Amino acid sequence: xxxxxxxxxxxxxxxxxxxxxxxxxxxxxxxxxxxxxxxxxxxxxxxxxxxxxxxxxxxxxxxxxxxxxxxxxxxxxxxxxxxxxxxxxxxxxxxxxxxxxxxxxxxxxxxxxxxxxxxxxxxxxxxxxxxxxxxxxxxxxxxxxxxxxxxxxxxxxxxxxxxxxxxxxxxxxxxxxxxxxxxxxxxxxxxxxxxxxxxxxxxxxxxxxxxxxxxxxxxxxxxxxxxxxxxxxxxxxxxxxxxxxxxxxxxxxxxxxxxxxxxxxxxxxxxxxxxxxxxxxxxxxxxxxxxxxxxxxxxxxxxxxxxxxxxxxxxxxxxxxxxxxxxxxxxxxxxxxxxxxxxxxxxxxxxxxxxxxxxxxxxxxxxxxxxxxxxxxxxxxxxxxxxxxxxxxxxxxxxxxxxxxxxxxxxxxxxxxxxxxxxxxxxxxxxxxxxxxxxxxxxxxxxxxxxxxxxxxxxxxxxxxxxxxxxxxxxxxxxxxxxxxxxxxxxxxxxxxxxxxxxxxxxxxxxxxxxxxxxxxxxxxxxxxxxxxxxxxxxxxxxxxxxxxxxxxxxxxxxxxxxxxxxxxxxxxxxxxxxxxxxxxxxxxxxxxxxxxxxxxxxxxxxxxxxxxxxxxxxxxxxxxxxxxxxxxxxxxxxxxxxxxxxxxxxxxxxxxxxxxxxxxxxxxxxxxxxxxxxxxxxxxxxxxxxxxxxxxxxxxxxxxxxxxxxxxxxxxxxxxxxxxxxxxxxxxx
Amino acid sequence: xxxxxxxxxxxxxxxxxxxxxxxxxxxxxxxxxxxxxxxxxxxxxxxxxxxxxxxxxxxxxxxxxxxxxxxxxxxxxxxxxxxxxxxxxxxxxxxxxxxxxxxxxxxxxxxxxxxxxxxxxxxxxxxxxxxxxxxxxxxxxxxxxxxxxxxxxxxxxxxxxxxxxxxxxxxxxxxxxxxxxxxxxxx
Numbered sequence: 001x002x003x004x005x006x007x008x009x010x011x012x013x014x015x016x017x018x019x020x021x022x023x024x025x026x027x028x029x030x031x032x033x034x035x036x037x038x039x040x041x042x043x044x045x046x047x048x049x050x051x052x053x054x055x056x057x058x059x060x061x062x063x064x065x066x067x068x069x070x071x072x073x074x075x076x077x078x079x080x081x082x083x084x085x086x087x088x089x090x091x092x093x094x095x096x097x098x099x100x101x102x103x104x105x106x107x108x109x110x111x112x113x114x115x116x117x118x119x120x121x122x123x124x125x126x127x128x129x130x131x132x133x134x135x136x137x138x139x140x141x142x143x144x145x146x147x148x149x150x151x152x153x154x155x156x157x158x159x160x161x162x163x164x165x166x167x168x169x170x171x172x173x174x175x176x177x178x179x180x181x182x183x184x185x186x187x188x189x190x191x192x193x194x195x196x197x198x199x200x201x202x203x204x205x206x207x208x209x210x211x212x213x214x215x216x217x218x219x220x221x222x223x224x225x226x227x228x229x230x231x232x233x234x235x236x237x238x239x240x241x242x243x244x245x246x247x248x249x250x251x252x253x254x255x256x257x258x259x260x261x262x263x264x265x266x267x268x269x270x271x272x273x274x275x276x277x278x279x280x281x282x283x284x285x286x287x288x289x290x291x292x293x294x295x296x297x298x299x300x301x302x303x304x305x306x307x308x309x310x311x312x313x314x315x316x317x318x319x320x321x322x323x324x325x326x327x328x329x330x331x332x333x334x335x336x337x338x339x340x341x342x343x344x345x346x347x348x349x350x351x352x353x354x355x356x357x358x359x360x361x362x363x364x365x366x367x368x369x370x371x372x373x374x375x376x377x378x379x380x381x382x383x384x385x386x387x388x389x390x391x392x393x394x395x396x397x398x399x400x401x402x403x404x405x406x407x408x409x410x411x412x413x414x415x416x417x418x419x420x421x422x423x424x425x426x427x428x429x430x431x432x433x434x435x436x437x438x439x440x441x442x443x444x445x446x447x448x449x450x451x452x453x454x455x456x457x458x459x460x461x462x463x464x465x466x467x468x469x470x471x472x473x474x475x476x477x478x479x480x481x482x483x484x485x486x487x488x489x490x491x492x493x494x495x496x497x498x499x500x501x502x503x504x505x506x507x508x509x510x511x512x513x514x515x516x517x518x519x520x521x522x523x524x525x526x527x528x529x530x531x532x533x534x535x536x537x538x539x540x541x542x543x544x545x546x547x548x549x550x551x552x553x554x555x556x557x558x559x560x561x562x563x564x565x566x567x568x569x570x571x572x573x574x575x576x577x578x579x580x581x582x583x584x585x586x587x588x589x590x591x592x593x594x595x596x597x598x599x600x601x602x603x604x605x606x607x608x609x610x611x612x613x614x615x616x617x618x619x620x621x622x623x624x625x626x627x628x629x630x631x632x633x634x635x636x637x638x639x640x641x642x643x644x645x646x647x648x649x650x651x652x653x654x655x656x657x658x659x660x661x662x663x664x665x666x667x668x669x670x671x672x673x674x675x676x677x678x679x680x681x682x683x684x685x686x687x688x689x690x691x692x693x694x695x696x697x698x699x700x701x702x703x704x705x706x707x708x709x710x711x712x713x714x715x716x717x718x719x720x721x722x723x724x725x726x727x728x729x730x731x732x733x734x
Numbered sequence: 735x736x737x738x739x740x741x742x743x744x745x746x747x748x749x750x751x752x753x754x755x756x757x758x759x760x761x762x763x764x765x766x767x768x769x770x771x772x773x774x775x776x777x778x779x780x781x782x783x784x785x786x787x788x789x790x791x792x793x794x795x796x797x798x799x800x801x802x803x804x805x806x807x808x809x810x811x812x813x814x815x816x817x818x819x820x821x822x823x824x825x826x827x828x829x830x831x832x833x834x835x836x837x838x839x840x841x842x843x844x845x846x847x848x849x850x851x852x853x854x855x856x857x858x859x860x861x862x863x864x865x866x867x868x869x870x871x872x873x874x875x876x877x878x879x880x881x882x883x884x885x886x887x888x889x890x891x892x893x894x895x896x897x898x899x900x901x902x903x904x905x906x907x908x909x910x911x912x913x914x915x916x917x918x919x920x921x
Binding site: 028029031032033034035036037038039040041042044045046122123124125191192193194195240241242243244245272274275471472473474623624627628630631633634635638658659660664665666667668669670671672673 | 749751752756759760764765766767768769770771772773775776778805806807809810811812815819820822823824826828829830831832833834835838856867868870871872874875876877878879880881882883884885886887888
């Protein structure tokens with residue numbers, strides 16, 4: 001076992017010497033043929049023939065107490081096998097490794113909270129019976145309106161500590177120029193295309209759960225805790241996950257219900273949440289209000305910067321949207337205030353949705369910077385350049401790597417950013433108003449503990465095993481590339497086995513830490529294999545050259561298969577965060593550039609082109625990394641122009657909990673998108689030198705769109721989405 | 735009930751409330767077609783029925799006993815990919831893969847519609863239907879990809895349409911410096 005905490009910024013020797021040319025190459029996904037032929041099996045699929053179907057019954061009101069549940073009528077429907085409503089293990093909401101929801105509770109925290117479950121021979125029967133369950137409640141008036149909910153300025157929940165440096169009021173009073181504006185963002189659904197699905201079965205006292213989940217190592221513990229059993233008795237499988245975006249980081253109540261049902265019936269049980277139910281059983285991103293205050297001199301040098309927000313949560317959950325997360329290390333300024341206040345509501349839980357904090361926080365700060373630049377008469381990029389800090393402006397720690405200035409320069413060059421941006425509302429193409437905008441992107445980088453096994457097989461092929469997931473992120477492929485790079489084989493010679501908690505516990509997919517952490521573990525496991533190969537070659541590991549399935553040392557070239565001598569060579573690796581994470585300030589960076597056309601008559605917005613340049617450390621696969629960034633940028637377009645989950649404040653229900661009414665970007669909303677990387681390997685981040693990618697693309701992207709709309713029309717949008725009605729009144733005369 | 739799917743005959747005894755999608759996924763072991771919304775809003779369940787693309791979640795199985803049904807499993811296999819499947823792999827026209835079978839069936843059906851001269855919302859001249867990026871994007875907008883690999887999906891379809899060679903393919907300008915024509919009305 002090669003175990004290493006990231007205490008020094010050093011690359012493992014095997015990677016330093018590697019020559020196979022796999023890592024970083026734009027290889028197509030190795031699991032691609034399965035996905036395009038429909039033979040990749042997701043959680044709900046490939047179930048045994050005797051599987052039973054589970055449908056969840058939700059609370060009919062958003063606040064109150066359950067008095068009684070009458071399932072008599074439901075139980076009478078032919079084909080119904082059992083109704084669960086009185087099991088103390090039932091969870092009121094999602095659980096995760098940090099917090100468990102109430103169990104067996106009679107209190108109602110939000111509409112749709114699971115209160116019962118029907119299990120039947122067929123889906124049609126289960127659905128019919130679910131509608132017949134009578135839930136008697138003692139309802140109370142709920143807190144459904146974020147705008148009116150009382151605000152706790154010093155909440156006890158949330159993982160992001162507040163920052164207060166200096167006297168903000170004083171700095172604002174003394175400054176030559178000040179800026180003070182409030183922005184808002186609506187609730188967002190993660191809305192992964194694969195509905196949350198689970199198949200559960202028991203063998204004696206051992207439970208297996210195949211589920212659409214991003215972090216199965218943690219899920220295993222959460223499921224065991226919920227059921228009151230030993231985690232060693234739980235196996236979680238997730239070979240393919242149809243998107244997650246944060247929504248699948250925890251364990252939903254339906255997972256535990258399926259396990260309870262399978263135990264009760266002695267047969268496998270599966271459940272997939274209907275699309276509209278995902279709005280209630282899966283967490284969403286809180287609506288936010290955000291106030292930005294900046295003080296600076298006439299040249300735009302910032303002396304004080306404050307990003308203060310309010311987000312909501314219900315009484316049963318402990319997450320708080322870390323609104324200013326991305327702003328904290330972004331710009332210089334001695335006086336600094338960053339904090340998030342809490343409004344308690346009786347709505348479904350809020351939680352981590354793609355780039356918690358940064359996705360919507362960078363919208364506010366990056367629109368504010370654009371507004372301030374206009375107020376000062378300085379180019380918006382130049383204002384950012386003048387406030388680029390030399391070290392982390394809040395913690396004073398050195399940056400591990402930070403190429404933000406290069407992202408601005410390279411992006412401006414490639415986009416064709418003019419020396420002087422035309423005044424707002426002055427560029428036309430027929431009836432369309434044309435505008436350009438840009439924004440910075442920043443997403444904090446994290447590395448978490450991860451382990452992996454790497455085995456050189458007697459055949460000369462290589463096997464990688466870890467409990468990572470691939471939620472569309474390219475995990476299968478980059479793990480193969482990493483092992484292939486170091487062991488001198490092409491990625492197609494590597495079998496990647498993931499999505500099974502029987503393999504070593506890894507990072508899972510979340511917080512953009514999956515790729516760097518898991519590849520680091522694979523690299524360290526490869527070091528074990530290299531050490532053994534060196535012994536067999538009678539050489540030091542530094543003397544080995546591994547290429548095209550052969551090892552060369554001391555003038556001798558031997559095929560890997562021969563060196564294996566009929567037995568696999570096992571390597572085990574484990575990487576964990578160390579001193580580097582404490583000594584340095586780490587983040588991925590980028591710059592978005594966008595051109596929009598706004599119809600001068602209707603206010604319709606079309607994004608004409610979008611371009612981004614990003615600093616993500618080592619790029620593990622040019623093709624999949626660029627695709628992930630594109631996805632994030634499209635999410636930016638999507639929340640700038642369309643996405644908004646609307647709460648009916650009379651009853652705590654969502655008005656638009658499906659794809660028909662909650663408008664995510666479709667193909668026609670998206671232009672061709674150019675993505676470029678400035679690649680500086682970040683050895684302080686982790687052993688493979690990669691920083692996070694998955695959440696960087698959305699950070700700042702919405703602001704670039706909104707800033708371009710301003711340049712096109714002269715209208716400042718501070719409350720997204722920028723729907724037609726927000727623009728019409730302010731459009732210049734046709 | 736009797737069904738012809740991917741040129742194979744299936745017998746099934748199912749609840750009359752069963753959708754064509756659930757018939758395939760839950761009764762016939764054809765799980766390639768995906769259920770994303772069950773409301774005809776996402777397109778993950780797209781199949782070709784008598785050559786036309788439909789949302790199979792919105793159609794009852796019982797209605798399709800005399801139809802020719804093609805699902806993703808009928809287009810190609812891992813060993814022998816359909817050109818559209820191969821193009822999605824090479825252009826990375828997906829991420830999580832869940833919408834992909836629907837995207838591919840939809841793209842195959844869509845190219846046939848163009849071939850037949852069916853116009854779309856963005857077709858300028860109804861007498862001259864041709865394919866360009868705007869047409870591809872418009873015609874593929876019934877298939878949501880939440881991972882948002884849309885530019886790569888367009889690349890894949892454009893390539894396959896070009897291979898087929900029976901329609902004009904006009905890719906939109908892609909490089910950042912090729913600015914669309916702009917007219918400045920005031921300085």
